[in-house]
Amino acid sequence: MFPLNSLCIQRFDPGLGLIAPINPMMAGISLVPPPPVPPDMPVIKEIIHCKSCTLFPQNPNLPPPSTRERPPGCKTVFVGGLPENATEEIIREVFDQCGEIAAIRKSKKNFCHIRFSEEFMVDKAIYLSGYRMRIGSSTDKKDSGKIHVDFAQARDDLYEWECKQRLLAREERHRRKIQEDRLRPPSPPPVVHYSEHEAALLAERLKDDHKFNEATAVLYSWIDRGEVNRRTANQFYSMIQSANSHVRRLMGEKAQHEEEMERARETFKNALMAILTQFEQITTVFTAATRQKAWDHFSKAQRKNIDMWRKQCEELRNAHSEEIMGIRREEEMEMSDDDSEESPCKRMRVAENVYDQPQASLKEENDSLRWQLDAYRNEVEFLRKEQSKSSRADDEHMQTHQLLSLQEQLSSKEEELERAKEEHGYLEGEVLTLRDKVCTRTQVWVVLWRRSVSVFFFFFFFFAGIISTFLHVHPFGANLEYLWSYVQRLDPKVSAVDLERLMVRLPAMFRQELSGVGATLEKRWKFCGFDSLGSA
Numbered sequence: 001m002f003p004l005n006s007l008c009i010q011r012f013d014p015g016l017g018l019i020a021p022i023n024p025m026m027a028g029i030s031l032v033p034p035p036p037v038p039p040d041m042p043v044i045k046e047i048i049h050c051k052s053c054t055l056f057p058q059n060p061n062l063p064p065p066s067t068r069e070r071p072p073g074c075k076t077v078f079v080g081g082l083p084e085n086a087t088e089e090i091i092r093e094v095f096d097q098c099g100e101i102a103a104i105r106k107s108k109k110n111f112c113h114i115r116f117s118e119e120f121m122v123d124k125a126i127y128l129s130g131y132r133m134r135i136g137s138s139t140d141k142k143d144s145g146k147i148h149v150d151f152a153q154a155r156d157d158l159y160e161w162e163c164k165q166r167l168l169a170r171e172e173r174h175r176r177k178i179q180e181d182r183l184r185p186p187s188p189p190p191v192v193h194y195s196e197h198e199a200a201l202l203a204e205r206l207k208d209d210h211k212f213n214e215a216t217a218v219l220y221s222w223i224d225r226g227e228v229n230r231r232t233a234n235q236f237y238s239m240i241q242s243a244n245s246h247v248r249r250l251m252g253e254k255a256q257h258e259e260e261m262e263r264a265r266e267t268f269k270n271a272l273m274a275i276l277t278q279f280e281q282i283t284t285v286f287t288a289a290t291r292q293k294a295w296d297h298f299s300k301a302q303r304k305n306i307d308m309w310r311k312q313c314e315e316l317r318n319a320h321s322e323e324i325m326g327i328r329r330e331e332e333m334e335m336s337d338d339d340s341e342e343s344p345c346k347r348m349r350v351a352e353n354v355y356d357q358p359q360a361s362l363k364e365e366n367d368s369l370r371w372q373l374d375a376y377r378n379e380v381e382f383l384r385k386e387q388s389k390s391s392r393a394d395d396e397h398m399q400t401h402q403l404l405s406l407q408e409q410l411s412s413k414e415e416e417l418e419r420a421k422e423e424h425g426y427l428e429g430e431v432l433t434l435r436d437k438v439c440t441r442t443q444v445w446v447v448l449w450r451r452s453v454s455v456f457f458f459f460f461f462f463f464a465g466i467i468s469t470f471l472h473v474h475p476f477g478a479n480l481e482y483l484w485s486y487v488q489r490l491d492p493k494v495s496a497v498d499l500e501r502l503m504v505r506l507p508a509m510f511r512q513e514l515s516g517v518g519a520t521l522e523k524r525w526k527f528c529g530f531d532s533l534g535s536a
Helices: 087-094 120-126 155-183 196-207 213-224 233-244 246-289 301-342 345-391 394-471 479-491 494-503 531-535
Strands: 009-012 019-023 052-058 078-079 101-106 111-116 133-137 145-148 148-151 509-515 520-529
Touching: 052 087, 078 120, 087 101, 087 155, 111 120, 120 148, 196 213, 196 233, 213 233, 246 301, 301 494, 301 520, 345 394, 394 479, 394 494, 394 509, 394 520, 479 494, 479 520
Parallel strands: none
Antiparallel strands: 009 019, 052 133, 078 111, 078 148, 101 111, 133 145, 509 520
16 A cells, blocks of 8 residues: 555556556546456456567457366476567566576576565466567567466475475474463472382371371382382381371261361251241241232232242242252161260270270380391391301401390380280279279260160050050141141140151051142141051
């Protein structure tokens, strides 16, 4: 685009690329762009005047000259039909208007090959195909000819195109690799090699709760590599023992999370009960509003809205009560599992296991000391055998020195073993006293448990009889709230949940049925203790 303040426009010939400045004020040319040329209309070419020759276009009614398929990266054109007297200077003068010419290879016959510096210049040269060239003003046949321009396949063009494609492919691979490296997750840090210094640092990290995961990964790598041998076995055993000491901490955390989950479940259940209570209150409001003395004073639209609200509230209440019933069933199943698992005998076994833990740890320490003594004895025997085989005095002196040091270590380990045995006997006495205390406590627990069981069964059958009597005089059944309001007069501490749980546990005496249709759907409990007698 050229600036308008230059007061000139430039005319561009699509075939030759000729640019000629034209002053619009002098030529009377309007700056409004001309209308687009229809595609069916033939392109009218003009006569091209050069210094040495003139180019005349062909008849526009004739079909355009045919060309071959364009090779990739084509910069070379084939020019045929040249006049016999056409020289390289005349050819360069004609085709210099298409672009910069890199080389011209002229044949002795009437054709040549022209290589341009850029690919788009080839299209301008193809535009000249079909023109008739006349050198000067001569009418001789050797000075005229119809030129034909076509794409030429040159090895230089193909080589440059392939080099360009390889460069683009390399850039694409490099760009893709950078993208993959950016998206690839970071690699884990390398595991350090085993040494006594690193083992001491790892033993300290195993005791820290925040560094425990990394330390166990390093310990696993060392064991998997085969770093454990007779010399490092004790050190690895102590590290494994440190890792095992975290089991108690993990069990405590699990119990803490379970307690938090139970508290959250209890809070959720209380919130659901509060919501259900509010639903019941809203239902009572709708029930009072639908009575005759209040219902007659409402308009027809108000009655319709109240009835719709009442149905929606009852549907939500029924769905909410179903959810609460499901939670209660799950709690009953969990309570039954807990009752079957936690018996007095099991508690006594758990207490015995707790008091047997110090004895088991002491046994493990005794076993480790015994294994160390066996290892030292094996080394002493090995050194004795080597001493008997060797004949050199220096070797004997060194072996005797090692033998004396091992004997001293053996005597110190035996003393440690004796002290451990004494501690073992002392702890056994304490374990026996603690076991006697546990037995006495378990006896007291058994007596209290029997009393609680007897009281539970008394209340169980007492309320079962009251409920069965109440439902027997109500043959059409009664809902849970009505039944609970009656039982609460006898014992205010009894809740509706306890009554429902009692009736669910006695399916042979009590049966729950649904009465009503749609919004009037209601759950009622009936006494079915005599149904089996009637069927028999």
